[in-house]
Amino acid sequence: MKYVHSCMIRGDGGRTLRAILDQICNKWTLLVVATLDAGTLRFKELHQRIPGISQRMLTLTLRNLERDGLVSRTVHAEVPPRVDYELTETGRSLLEPALALAGWAIEHVPQIEASREAYKKA
Amino acid sequence: MKYVHSCMIRGDGGRTLRAILDQICNKWTLLVVATLDAGTLRFKELHQRIPGISQRMLTLTLRNLERDGLVSRTVHAEVPPRVDYELTETGRSLLEPALALAGWAIEHVPQIEASREAYKKA
DNA sequence: GCCCCTTGGTTACTATCGGGAAGTAACCAC
């Protein structure tokens, strides 16, 4: 619809949009944002709540989110170190479409798995 | 919210969901689905309407979408060959959340770019 | 002091992915 059209209208042929879509719309970014829906969380809490993510990937994902202004990072000068991550206002605005997509995925997992099975046999 | 929770509840610790999210939620899949909003399209039409995608990536993306039952592929025995791609009903149900995310990205491109500039300088 | 623990990373390395160019198969018009 109009979104797709405006994607073409941009001067760079949508390159910027594609680059940003590529970063926003990936497994880890989506899961981190969805997890931060719970509020302020520490690095380790995020690591525990997102099964399967490695420390490195969590670090990189958080850095990108921070750079893009979707997540704020607060370091407390304590021992053991304490770093808090929280969604910014922009980050919270991503929550709705992100959860919509995640919800769609959850709803359609059985259907997709069935389709894959059928495809494999054919 | 409940989506994130049910993601954890699954027996495999959300591995299946993550794998599916990873495939649904990437640049090319999203753009192909959004482009097929226009209706039935041929391979070449898709290639032209999605600037920046390579033939290889378009082929792979379409194969995955077909395998997952989101896109139907119809080969016409004509010369020159004609292959039509169309969203299935499941595919069309993805349209709404996909366009919502794409819309979010388009709306926030300037903000994100500004944030990146500020981050680079700091 | 000495050792181990926790937290929040970083480093080094490997595997997989994506892009670009070139090749292929099928058929037609000239």
Add this chain to the structure above:
DNA sequence: GTGGTTACTTCCCGATAGTAACCAAGGGGC
């Protein structure tokens, strides 16, 4: 048989994702 179109496939290589191991700064027990 030469060139053209369409829808792919194959190959190479650089970039990116992911895994495992390591590190620094204390705190607490002994």
